[in-house]
Amino acid sequence: MTATEARVVRPGRRALSPVPAVPRAGRTRRPAPQRRPNLTLGASRLSRTLALATLSVLALTWLLPMAWAVFTSVKSEQDASDPLHWIWPQAGFTLDGFRTVLERGDLPLWMLNSFVISAAVTLVTVVVSAMAGYAFSRTLFRGRRWLFTMSTAAILVPPQLLMVPWFQQMLTLNLVDTYAAVILPQTVAPVMVFILKKHFDTIPRELEEAARLDGAGHARIFWSVMLPLSRPMLAAVAIFVFIGAWNNFMWPFISTSDPALMTLPVGITSVKDAYGVNYAQTMASAVLAALPLVLVFVFFQRHIVKSVATTGLGGQ
Numbered sequence: 001m002t003a004t005e006a007r008v009v010r011p012g013r014r015a016l017s018p019v020p021a022v023p024r025a026g027r028t029r030r031p032a033p034q035r036r037p038n039l040t041l042g043a044s045r046l047s048r049t050l051a052l053a054t055l056s057v058l059a060l061t062w063l064l065p066m067a068w069a070v071f072t073s074v075k076s077e078q079d080a081s082d083p084l085h086w087i088w089p090q091a092g093f094t095l096d097g098f099r100t101v102l103e104r105g106d107l108p109l110w111m112l113n114s115f116v117i118s119a120a121v122t123l124v125t126v127v128v129s130a131m132a133g134y135a136f137s138r139t140l141f142r143g144r145r146w147l148f149t150m151s152t153a154a155i156l157v158p159p160q161l162l163m164v165p166w167f168q169q170m171l172t173l174n175l176v177d178t179y180a181a182v183i184l185p186q187t188v189a190p191v192m193v194f195i196l197k198k199h200f201d202t203i204p205r206e207l208e209e210a211a212r213l214d215g216a217g218h219a220r221i222f223w224s225v226m227l228p229l230s231r232p233m234l235a236a237v238a239i240f241v242f243i244g245a246w247n248n249f250m251w252p253f254i255s256t257s258d259p260a261l262m263t264l265p266v267g268i269t270s271v272k273d274a275y276g277v278n279y280a281q282t283m284a285s286a287v288l289a290a291l292p293l294v295l296v297f298v299f300f301q302r303h304i305v306k307s308v309a310t311t312g313l314g315g316q
Helices: 045-073 096-104 107-138 144-156 159-172 179-187 190-201 205-213 218-229 231-247 250-255 264-275 279-311
Strands: none
Touching: 045 279, 096 107, 096 279, 107 144, 107 179, 107 190, 107 218, 107 231, 107 264, 107 279, 144 190, 159 179, 159 250, 179 250, 190 231, 205 218, 218 231, 231 279, 250 264, 264 279
16 A cells, blocks of 8 residues: 555544545656558558559559450451450551441440439339348338348348249239349349348447437438448449449340340340450440449549448448
């Protein structure tokens, strides 16, 4: 016991609590600086250099197929099929592949169909998934736990197993060769329901209780409280759904046979089958098909990175 904590206990009186020691002037202890987590292979300069070099090699390896597609698309058909001039074409670079694809194929129509279908799928999926996630997160009803378990288990079902039931449903509803046949089955996204439900769980319930004191119901809370606080997550979900719908080939190929309803992935295969194996034209079509997705990611990458970093999609 120190001198500052010493106390005298007299008969009939309670012992006083120890007096805390007062630090001397000029000896204030500073809090220890927190160590920042190291995301590389180590803290030394050599480890950071090795990590950056490894990541650079992996990035170049990932970009190599894209660079090969771009180089092939600006070659002539003769140079594109010549393995001796796969880097530098003998006849020089040309845009004949893009010009031929735009003239022979209905590329503008296919791009319009892909945009309309992808936008509709994104809108319906985000709205339905957000309402379902809010219901699972903030409401209580009979069978809620079992229904959420079934919705989560549906993530494990491969979409290929549902092609035949979906097509039979479209035949029963007389929706084959329509936009509805391509759009409606793609709006089933249980993984997005799970992600949004977990996101709504992180929003403080005090905000919901404050809105209820003002007389707000579930619809008002969902529209005025939950959605404004979930803009980054909703943007990320919308981008993921849009990219998946844009790249989807199997279901649009099965559900439609009308050339006027073909999406871009289906239309590209029809051009290849109709005019033979033309590597320059095929790669030009692939580059044009990927260009809208690149632009979408460039403009909205901040929302994607923010949502992945704050919701656990990146393994955190």
